[in-house]
Amino acid sequence: MLVHIPSPLRSYTKNQSEIQVDGDSVQGLLANMDKSYPGIRFRMIDEQDGIREHIKLYVDRKQIETLNMKLNGTETIHIICALSGG
Amino acid sequence: MASLNKSELQRYSRHLLLPEVGIEGQERLKKARILVIGAGGLGSPTILYLAAAGVGTIGIVDFDQVDLSNLQRQIIYTNDDVSSSKVERAAARATSLNPEIQLQRHDVRLSSENALEIFSGYDIIVDGTDNFSTRYLVNDACVFSKKPNVYGAIYRFEGQASVFAHKDGPCYRCLFPDPPPPDAVPNCAEGGVLGVMAGIIGCIQATEALKIILGIGNSLSGKLLIYDSLAMNFDSVAIPKNPNCPICGTNPSIQKLEDITVTCESQQAPTTVSISATELERELKSGHKLLLLDVRTPQEVAISRIADSTHIELAELPNRLSELNSDADIVAYCKSGVRSNKAVQLLLEHGFKKARNLEGGITSWAKEIDPSLNVY
Ligand SMILES: [Zn+2]
Numbered sequence: 001m002l003v004h005i006p007s008p009l010r011s012y013t014k015n016q017s018e019i020q021v022d023g024d025s026v027q028g029l030l031a032n033m034d035k036s037y038p039g040i041r042f043r044m045i046d047e048q049d050g051i052r053e054h055i056k057l058y059v060d061r062k063q064i065e066t067l068n069m070k071l072n073g074t075e076t077i078h079i080i081c082a083l084s085g086g
Numbered sequence: 087m088a089s090l091n092k093s094e095l096q097r098y099s100r101h102l103l104l105p106e107v108g109i110e111g112q113e114r115l116k117k118a119r120i121l122v123i124g125a126g127g128l129g130s131p132t133i134l135y136l137a138a139a140g141v142g143t144i145g146i147v148d149f150d151q152v153d154l155s156n157l158q159r160q161i162i163y164t165n166d167d168v169s170s171s172k173v174e175r176a177a178a179r180a181t182s183l184n185p186e187i188q189l190q191r192h193d194v195r196l197s198s199e200n201a202l203e204i205f206s207g208y209d210i211i212v213d214g215t216d217n218f219s220t221r222y223l224v225n226d227a228c229v230f231s232k233k234p235n236v237y238g239a240i241y242r243f244e245g246q247a248s249v250f251a252h253k254d255g256p257c258y259r260c261l262f263p264d265p266p267p268p269d270a271v272p273n274c275a276e277g278g279v280l281g282v283m284a285g286i287i288g289c290i291q292a293t294e295a296l297k298i299i300l301g302i303g304n305s306l307s308g309k310l311l312i313y314d315s316l317a318m319n320f321d322s323v324a325i326p327k328n329p330n331c332p333i334c335g336t337n338p339s340i341q342k343l344e345d346i347t348v349t350c351e352s353q354q355a356p357t358t359v360s361i362s363a364t365e366l367e368r369e370l371k372s373g374h375k376l377l378l379l380d381v382r383t384p385q386e387v388a389i390s391r392i393a394d395s396t397h398i399e400l401a402e403l404p405n406r407l408s409e410l411n412s413d414a415d416i417v418a419y420c421k422s423g424v425r426s427n428k429a430v431q432l433l434l435e436h437g438f439k440k441a442r443n444l445e446g447g448i449t450s451w452a453k454e455i456d457p458s459l460n461v462y
Contacts, residue, residue, distance in 0.1 A: 084217050084239060085216055085274035086216040
Protein backbone atom coordinates (compact mmCIF):
# COMPACT_ATOMS: atom_id res chain seq x y z
CA MET A 1 0.00 0.00 0.00
CA LEU A 2 1.00 3.62 -0.45
CA VAL A 3 2.90 5.23 2.41
CA HIS A 4 3.52 8.99 2.51
CA ILE A 5 6.89 9.83 4.04
CA PRO A 6 7.49 13.17 5.82
CA SER A 7 10.54 15.20 4.73
CA PRO A 8 12.61 14.58 7.87
CA LEU A 9 12.52 10.80 7.17
CA ARG A 10 13.20 10.97 3.44
CA SER A 11 16.92 10.54 3.96
CA TYR A 12 16.02 6.86 4.56
CA THR A 13 13.87 6.51 1.43
CA LYS A 14 16.36 7.99 -1.07
CA ASN A 15 14.32 11.21 -0.90
CA GLN A 16 11.13 9.55 -2.13
CA SER A 17 8.02 11.17 -0.64
CA GLU A 18 5.85 8.11 -1.34
CA ILE A 19 6.75 4.41 -1.14
CA GLN A 20 4.93 1.09 -1.59
CA VAL A 21 5.07 -1.28 1.40
CA ASP A 22 3.11 -4.41 2.37
CA GLY A 23 1.96 -5.51 5.80
CA ASP A 24 -1.07 -7.10 7.44
CA SER A 25 -0.87 -4.78 10.44
CA VAL A 26 0.73 -1.43 11.20
CA GLN A 27 3.42 -3.27 13.18
CA GLY A 28 4.10 -5.54 10.17
CA LEU A 29 4.14 -2.60 7.79
CA LEU A 30 6.74 -0.80 9.92
CA ALA A 31 8.86 -3.98 10.10
CA ASN A 32 8.75 -4.31 6.31
CA MET A 33 9.61 -0.65 5.90
CA ASP A 34 12.62 -1.11 8.13
CA LYS A 35 13.80 -4.06 6.01
CA SER A 36 13.79 -1.91 2.88
CA TYR A 37 14.93 1.29 4.61
CA PRO A 38 17.05 0.28 7.62
CA GLY A 39 16.79 2.60 10.61
CA ILE A 40 13.55 4.31 9.61
CA ARG A 41 11.41 2.51 12.19
CA PHE A 42 13.50 3.73 15.12
CA ARG A 43 12.95 7.31 14.02
CA MET A 44 9.18 6.74 14.50
CA ILE A 45 8.92 4.15 17.26
CA ASP A 46 10.79 4.17 20.57
CA GLU A 47 12.30 1.28 22.55
CA GLN A 48 8.98 0.67 24.35
CA ASP A 49 7.12 0.30 21.03
CA GLY A 50 5.49 3.70 21.52
CA ILE A 51 5.00 6.14 18.66
CA ARG A 52 7.43 9.01 19.16
CA GLU A 53 5.83 12.25 20.32
CA HIS A 54 6.62 14.27 17.21
CA ILE A 55 5.33 11.53 14.88
CA LYS A 56 1.73 10.58 14.08
CA LEU A 57 0.60 7.61 12.01
CA TYR A 58 -2.59 7.76 9.97
CA VAL A 59 -4.47 4.98 8.21
CA ASP A 60 -6.91 6.32 5.64
CA ARG A 61 -6.50 9.78 7.16
CA LYS A 62 -7.48 8.68 10.69
CA GLN A 63 -4.99 8.72 13.53
CA ILE A 64 -4.18 5.18 14.72
CA GLU A 65 -4.42 4.20 18.37
CA THR A 66 -2.37 1.01 18.32
CA LEU A 67 0.40 -0.55 16.24
CA ASN A 68 -1.58 -3.82 16.29
CA MET A 69 -4.19 -2.35 14.00
CA LYS A 70 -4.93 -4.79 11.16
CA LEU A 71 -4.54 -3.71 7.54
CA ASN A 72 -6.10 -5.29 4.46
CA GLY A 73 -3.62 -3.80 2.01
CA THR A 74 -5.87 -1.23 0.35
CA GLU A 75 -5.29 1.55 2.86
CA THR A 76 -3.31 4.75 2.42
CA ILE A 77 -0.80 5.46 5.17
CA HIS A 78 0.37 8.92 6.16
CA ILE A 79 3.32 9.46 8.46
CA ILE A 80 3.22 12.98 9.87
CA CYS A 81 6.19 14.64 11.52
CA ALA A 82 6.08 17.90 13.47
CA LEU A 83 7.74 20.61 11.37
CA SER A 84 9.05 23.89 12.71
CA GLY A 85 10.24 25.77 9.64
CA GLY A 86 8.74 29.04 8.57
CA MET B 87 -19.44 49.57 10.89
CA ALA B 88 -16.27 51.00 9.38
CA SER B 89 -17.55 52.40 6.12
CA LEU B 90 -15.51 52.38 2.95
CA ASN B 91 -14.37 55.57 1.20
CA LYS B 92 -14.49 56.13 -2.55
CA SER B 93 -10.96 54.97 -3.21
CA GLU B 94 -11.47 51.87 -1.06
CA LEU B 95 -14.57 50.97 -3.04
CA GLN B 96 -12.44 51.03 -6.16
CA ARG B 97 -9.43 49.29 -4.60
CA TYR B 98 -11.52 46.37 -3.31
CA SER B 99 -13.93 46.16 -6.25
CA ARG B 100 -12.98 42.53 -7.08
CA HIS B 101 -13.89 41.61 -3.51
CA LEU B 102 -17.09 43.63 -3.54
CA LEU B 103 -18.27 41.68 -6.57
CA LEU B 104 -18.08 38.41 -4.64
CA PRO B 105 -21.46 37.63 -3.07
CA GLU B 106 -19.54 36.05 -0.15
CA VAL B 107 -17.73 39.32 0.54
CA GLY B 108 -19.60 42.36 -0.76
CA ILE B 109 -19.50 45.72 0.99
CA GLU B 110 -20.42 44.21 4.32
CA GLY B 111 -17.63 41.62 4.18
CA GLN B 112 -15.10 44.22 3.11
CA GLU B 113 -16.13 46.40 6.03
CA ARG B 114 -15.57 43.41 8.31
CA LEU B 115 -12.08 43.02 6.88
CA LYS B 116 -11.46 46.72 7.54
CA LYS B 117 -12.49 46.27 11.17
CA ALA B 118 -10.43 43.10 11.61
CA ARG B 119 -7.16 42.94 13.55
CA ILE B 120 -4.70 40.18 12.64
CA LEU B 121 -1.36 39.50 14.29
CA VAL B 122 1.36 37.80 12.25
CA ILE B 123 4.09 36.18 14.35
CA GLY B 124 7.32 36.08 12.36
CA ALA B 125 7.96 38.19 9.28
CA GLY B 126 9.86 35.44 7.52
CA GLY B 127 9.07 32.97 4.75
CA LEU B 128 5.46 32.36 5.79
CA GLY B 129 4.89 35.86 7.13
CA SER B 130 5.97 37.53 3.88
CA PRO B 131 3.11 36.39 1.62
CA THR B 132 0.65 36.38 4.52
CA ILE B 133 1.30 40.03 5.38
CA LEU B 134 1.24 41.10 1.72
CA TYR B 135 -2.07 39.38 0.95
CA LEU B 136 -3.74 40.47 4.17
CA ALA B 137 -2.64 44.04 3.46
CA ALA B 138 -3.83 43.87 -0.13
CA ALA B 139 -7.14 42.38 1.03
CA GLY B 140 -7.75 45.39 3.25
CA VAL B 141 -7.42 43.88 6.73
CA GLY B 142 -7.69 47.11 8.73
CA THR B 143 -5.04 46.41 11.34
CA ILE B 144 -2.09 44.08 10.87
CA GLY B 145 0.40 43.54 13.68
CA ILE B 146 3.82 42.08 12.99
CA VAL B 147 6.04 40.46 15.63
CA ASP B 148 9.71 39.91 14.82
CA PHE B 149 12.97 40.93 16.48
CA ASP B 150 15.30 40.00 13.62
CA GLN B 151 17.06 41.84 10.81
CA VAL B 152 16.86 40.94 7.15
CA ASP B 153 19.70 38.63 6.12
CA LEU B 154 20.85 38.00 2.55
CA SER B 155 19.97 34.31 2.96
CA ASN B 156 16.33 35.31 3.68
CA LEU B 157 15.67 36.71 0.22
CA GLN B 158 15.39 33.26 -1.41
CA ARG B 159 11.88 33.00 0.12
CA GLN B 160 11.01 36.11 2.18
CA ILE B 161 9.53 38.01 -0.71
CA ILE B 162 8.31 41.00 1.27
CA TYR B 163 11.92 42.30 1.35
CA THR B 164 14.20 43.67 -1.32
CA ASN B 165 17.94 43.54 -1.64
CA ASP B 166 18.18 47.04 -0.15
CA ASP B 167 16.53 45.80 3.06
CA VAL B 168 19.44 43.55 4.09
CA SER B 169 20.56 44.37 7.67
CA SER B 170 17.42 46.48 8.35
CA SER B 171 14.75 45.62 10.92
CA LYS B 172 12.27 43.09 9.54
CA VAL B 173 9.28 44.60 11.31
CA GLU B 174 10.20 48.04 10.01
CA ARG B 175 10.72 46.95 6.39
CA ALA B 176 7.73 44.57 6.28
CA ALA B 177 5.42 47.26 7.69
CA ALA B 178 6.76 49.84 5.23
CA ARG B 179 6.23 47.45 2.31
CA ALA B 180 2.66 46.64 3.40
CA THR B 181 1.86 50.33 3.84
CA SER B 182 3.18 51.12 0.38
CA LEU B 183 0.95 48.37 -0.99
CA ASN B 184 -2.11 49.64 0.86
CA PRO B 185 -1.96 53.02 2.68
CA GLU B 186 -5.58 52.58 3.85
CA ILE B 187 -4.59 50.11 6.59
CA GLN B 188 -2.78 50.35 9.93
CA LEU B 189 0.44 48.46 10.65
CA GLN B 190 1.46 47.77 14.24
CA ARG B 191 5.15 47.09 14.75
CA HIS B 192 6.14 44.73 17.56
CA ASP B 193 9.93 44.69 17.33
CA VAL B 194 10.31 42.19 20.19
CA ARG B 195 10.94 38.52 20.78
CA LEU B 196 7.63 36.88 21.71
CA SER B 197 7.80 35.51 25.26
CA SER B 198 5.54 34.28 28.03
CA GLU B 199 5.88 37.77 29.52
CA ASN B 200 4.52 39.73 26.57
CA ALA B 201 2.46 37.25 24.49
CA LEU B 202 -0.95 37.62 26.16
CA GLU B 203 -0.68 41.39 26.24
CA ILE B 204 0.28 41.61 22.57
CA PHE B 205 -2.42 39.08 21.56
CA SER B 206 -5.08 41.08 23.42
CA GLY B 207 -5.09 43.68 20.66
CA TYR B 208 -6.01 41.20 17.90
CA ASP B 209 -8.79 38.83 16.76
CA ILE B 210 -6.71 36.23 14.91
CA ILE B 211 -3.11 35.06 15.30
CA VAL B 212 -1.08 33.76 12.35
CA ASP B 213 1.83 31.50 13.28
CA GLY B 214 4.68 32.04 10.83
CA THR B 215 7.51 31.29 13.23
CA ASP B 216 10.52 29.13 12.49
CA ASN B 217 11.06 27.25 15.74
CA PHE B 218 9.20 24.91 18.10
CA SER B 219 9.67 27.10 21.19
CA THR B 220 7.68 29.97 19.69
CA ARG B 221 5.14 27.64 18.04
CA TYR B 222 4.19 26.14 21.41
CA LEU B 223 4.13 29.59 22.99
CA VAL B 224 1.82 30.89 20.23
CA ASN B 225 -0.47 27.87 20.64
CA ASP B 226 -0.65 28.18 24.41
CA ALA B 227 -1.29 31.93 24.29
CA CYS B 228 -4.03 31.37 21.68
CA VAL B 229 -5.72 28.73 23.87
CA PHE B 230 -5.58 31.01 26.92
CA SER B 231 -6.84 34.05 25.04
CA LYS B 232 -9.38 31.99 23.01
CA LYS B 233 -8.13 33.24 19.66
CA PRO B 234 -7.72 31.16 16.52
CA ASN B 235 -4.16 30.14 15.66
CA VAL B 236 -3.74 30.00 11.91
CA TYR B 237 -0.86 27.58 11.64
CA GLY B 238 1.66 26.86 8.87
CA ALA B 239 5.02 25.09 8.80
CA ILE B 240 7.44 24.11 6.06
CA TYR B 241 10.55 22.00 5.58
CA ARG B 242 12.40 21.07 2.41
CA PHE B 243 9.63 20.18 -0.11
CA GLU B 244 6.79 19.81 2.37
CA GLY B 245 4.29 22.06 4.05
CA GLN B 246 1.54 21.80 6.68
CA ALA B 247 -1.33 24.10 7.56
CA SER B 248 -4.21 24.08 10.02
CA VAL B 249 -6.33 26.28 12.24
CA PHE B 250 -5.93 25.56 15.93
CA ALA B 251 -7.82 26.69 19.01
CA HIS B 252 -10.73 27.87 16.87
CA LYS B 253 -14.05 27.66 18.70
CA ASP B 254 -14.23 24.09 20.08
CA GLY B 255 -11.60 22.72 17.72
CA PRO B 256 -8.31 21.04 18.65
CA CYS B 257 -5.11 22.92 19.45
CA TYR B 258 -1.56 22.21 18.35
CA ARG B 259 -0.91 20.28 21.56
CA CYS B 260 -3.89 18.03 20.79
CA LEU B 261 -1.78 16.86 17.83
CA PHE B 262 1.72 17.07 19.35
CA PRO B 263 1.39 17.41 23.16
CA ASP B 264 5.01 18.36 23.77
CA PRO B 265 7.88 19.75 21.73
CA PRO B 266 10.21 17.13 20.23
CA PRO B 267 13.61 16.59 21.81
CA PRO B 268 16.25 18.91 20.37
CA ASP B 269 17.73 17.64 17.09
CA ALA B 270 14.91 15.10 16.56
CA VAL B 271 13.50 17.36 13.86
CA PRO B 272 15.81 19.59 11.86
CA ASN B 273 14.83 23.14 10.91
CA CYS B 274 15.14 24.91 7.58
CA ALA B 275 18.41 26.57 8.59
CA GLU B 276 19.93 23.08 8.87
CA GLY B 277 18.03 21.11 6.25
CA GLY B 278 17.04 23.73 3.72
CA VAL B 279 13.69 24.55 2.17
CA LEU B 280 12.43 25.22 -1.35
CA GLY B 281 11.55 28.91 -1.15
CA VAL B 282 8.20 28.47 -2.88
CA MET B 283 6.94 26.30 0.01
CA ALA B 284 6.74 29.47 2.11
CA GLY B 285 4.63 31.14 -0.59
CA ILE B 286 2.16 28.27 -0.92
CA ILE B 287 1.66 27.67 2.80
CA GLY B 288 1.73 31.39 3.72
CA CYS B 289 -1.02 32.05 1.16
CA ILE B 290 -3.10 29.21 2.63
CA GLN B 291 -2.72 30.83 6.05
CA ALA B 292 -3.84 34.18 4.64
CA THR B 293 -6.85 32.45 3.02
CA GLU B 294 -7.86 30.79 6.29
CA ALA B 295 -7.54 34.05 8.22
CA LEU B 296 -9.73 35.89 5.68
CA LYS B 297 -12.35 33.09 5.70
CA ILE B 298 -12.59 33.24 9.48
CA ILE B 299 -13.16 37.02 9.41
CA LEU B 300 -15.72 36.72 6.63
CA GLY B 301 -17.38 33.69 8.22
CA ILE B 302 -17.39 31.76 4.97
CA GLY B 303 -16.54 28.19 3.94
CA ASN B 304 -15.03 25.48 6.13
CA SER B 305 -11.85 26.25 7.96
CA LEU B 306 -8.95 23.82 8.45
CA SER B 307 -9.94 23.51 12.11
CA GLY B 308 -9.83 19.79 13.00
CA LYS B 309 -7.74 18.95 9.95
CA LEU B 310 -4.07 19.06 9.06
CA LEU B 311 -3.43 19.96 5.44
CA ILE B 312 -0.30 18.31 4.07
CA TYR B 313 1.36 19.58 0.94
CA ASP B 314 3.89 17.31 -0.75
CA SER B 315 5.40 19.34 -3.57
CA LEU B 316 7.46 16.45 -4.96
CA ALA B 317 4.42 14.23 -5.56
CA MET B 318 2.41 17.49 -6.01
CA ASN B 319 -0.29 16.33 -3.65
CA PHE B 320 -2.49 18.19 -1.24
CA ASP B 321 -4.02 15.90 1.34
CA SER B 322 -5.52 16.30 4.76
CA VAL B 323 -5.79 14.12 7.84
CA ALA B 324 -8.15 14.46 10.77
CA ILE B 325 -6.98 16.03 14.02
CA PRO B 326 -9.39 15.01 16.75
CA LYS B 327 -9.69 17.14 19.85
CA ASN B 328 -7.60 15.29 22.45
CA PRO B 329 -9.30 14.92 25.85
CA ASN B 330 -5.82 14.35 27.33
CA CYS B 331 -4.39 17.50 25.77
CA PRO B 332 -2.11 19.12 28.38
CA ILE B 333 -3.63 22.56 27.75
CA CYS B 334 -7.13 22.26 26.28
CA GLY B 335 -8.07 18.76 27.55
CA THR B 336 -10.45 17.92 30.35
CA ASN B 337 -7.73 17.94 33.00
CA PRO B 338 -5.07 20.35 31.75
CA SER B 339 -1.63 20.30 33.36
CA ILE B 340 -0.62 23.65 31.87
CA GLN B 341 -2.36 26.40 33.84
CA LYS B 342 -0.35 29.43 32.87
CA LEU B 343 1.80 30.63 30.02
CA GLU B 344 5.40 29.50 30.21
CA ASP B 345 8.39 29.75 27.90
CA ILE B 346 9.32 26.52 26.23
CA THR B 347 12.96 25.94 25.46
CA VAL B 348 13.69 23.73 22.51
CA THR B 349 16.79 25.47 21.35
CA CYS B 350 19.67 23.59 19.83
CA GLU B 351 21.75 24.74 22.80
CA SER B 352 19.47 22.71 25.07
CA GLN B 353 20.73 21.72 28.48
CA GLN B 354 19.86 18.13 27.61
CA ALA B 355 23.09 17.65 25.71
CA PRO B 356 26.06 17.59 28.07
CA THR B 357 28.59 20.12 26.89
CA THR B 358 31.96 18.80 25.89
CA VAL B 359 35.37 20.41 25.93
CA SER B 360 35.42 23.11 23.31
CA ILE B 361 38.07 25.13 21.55
CA SER B 362 37.61 28.59 20.07
CA ALA B 363 38.46 29.41 16.47
CA THR B 364 41.42 31.56 17.52
CA GLU B 365 42.83 28.86 19.83
CA LEU B 366 42.42 26.29 17.06
CA GLU B 367 44.30 28.48 14.62
CA ARG B 368 47.11 28.94 17.16
CA GLU B 369 47.40 25.19 17.72
CA LEU B 370 47.43 24.48 14.00
CA LYS B 371 50.08 27.16 13.40
CA SER B 372 52.27 25.80 16.19
CA GLY B 373 52.46 22.55 14.24
CA HIS B 374 50.39 20.60 16.80
CA LYS B 375 49.03 17.52 15.02
CA LEU B 376 45.24 17.66 14.97
CA LEU B 377 42.55 15.75 13.13
CA LEU B 378 39.88 18.16 11.93
CA LEU B 379 36.61 16.26 11.69
CA ASP B 380 33.83 17.86 9.61
CA VAL B 381 30.46 16.28 10.56
CA ARG B 382 28.23 18.36 8.26
CA THR B 383 26.21 17.11 5.27
CA PRO B 384 27.88 16.84 1.83
CA GLN B 385 25.74 19.79 0.66
CA GLU B 386 27.24 21.99 3.36
CA VAL B 387 30.76 20.79 2.61
CA ALA B 388 30.23 21.83 -1.02
CA ILE B 389 29.54 25.42 0.11
CA SER B 390 32.67 25.79 2.23
CA ARG B 391 35.16 23.77 4.24
CA ILE B 392 38.20 24.21 6.42
CA ALA B 393 41.29 22.89 4.61
CA ASP B 394 42.64 19.42 5.47
CA SER B 395 39.44 18.25 7.19
CA THR B 396 38.21 14.68 7.30
CA HIS B 397 34.53 14.54 6.40
CA ILE B 398 32.15 12.07 8.07
CA GLU B 399 28.54 13.23 8.35
CA LEU B 400 27.17 12.99 11.90
CA ALA B 401 24.48 10.50 10.84
CA GLU B 402 27.16 8.14 9.52
CA LEU B 403 29.65 8.62 12.32
CA PRO B 404 28.41 5.75 14.55
CA ASN B 405 29.08 3.25 11.73
CA ARG B 406 32.38 4.77 10.62
CA LEU B 407 34.24 5.25 13.91
CA SER B 408 36.76 2.61 12.86
CA GLU B 409 38.01 4.94 10.13
CA LEU B 410 39.34 7.30 12.80
CA ASN B 411 42.43 6.83 14.96
CA SER B 412 41.25 6.69 18.56
CA ASP B 413 44.57 8.14 19.77
CA ALA B 414 44.34 11.21 17.54
CA ASP B 415 43.72 14.69 18.91
CA ILE B 416 40.39 15.40 17.23
CA VAL B 417 38.60 18.73 16.78
CA ALA B 418 35.09 18.25 15.38
CA TYR B 419 33.14 21.01 13.67
CA CYS B 420 29.78 21.63 12.03
CA LYS B 421 27.97 24.86 11.08
CA SER B 422 27.50 26.30 14.57
CA GLY B 423 28.80 23.71 17.05
CA VAL B 424 25.67 21.74 17.98
CA ARG B 425 26.08 18.64 15.82
CA SER B 426 29.83 18.54 16.45
CA ASN B 427 29.12 18.61 20.19
CA LYS B 428 27.14 15.39 19.67
CA ALA B 429 29.99 13.97 17.60
CA VAL B 430 32.49 14.70 20.37
CA GLN B 431 30.23 12.99 22.93
CA LEU B 432 29.98 9.97 20.67
CA LEU B 433 33.76 9.81 20.20
CA LEU B 434 34.46 10.07 23.94
CA GLU B 435 31.85 7.38 24.68
CA HIS B 436 33.67 5.09 22.27
CA GLY B 437 37.06 5.36 23.87
CA PHE B 438 38.57 8.16 21.84
CA LYS B 439 41.28 9.78 23.97
CA LYS B 440 40.96 13.40 22.99
CA ALA B 441 38.09 15.06 21.18
CA ARG B 442 37.09 18.70 21.31
CA ASN B 443 34.36 20.77 19.75
CA LEU B 444 35.01 23.87 17.63
CA GLU B 445 32.98 26.58 19.35
CA GLY B 446 30.58 28.30 16.94
CA GLY B 447 31.57 25.91 14.16
CA ILE B 448 32.71 26.92 10.70
CA THR B 449 30.61 30.08 11.09
CA SER B 450 32.98 31.36 13.80
CA TRP B 451 36.00 30.17 11.84
CA ALA B 452 34.83 32.16 8.81
CA LYS B 453 34.15 35.23 10.94
CA GLU B 454 37.34 35.24 12.99
CA ILE B 455 40.00 33.43 10.98
CA ASP B 456 39.15 33.04 7.31
CA PRO B 457 36.67 35.61 5.94
CA SER B 458 37.21 34.19 2.45
CA LEU B 459 35.03 31.19 3.39
CA ASN B 460 31.44 31.17 2.16
CA VAL B 461 28.88 31.48 4.94
CA TYR B 462 25.39 30.07 4.74
ZN1 LIG C 1 -5.36 20.85 22.80
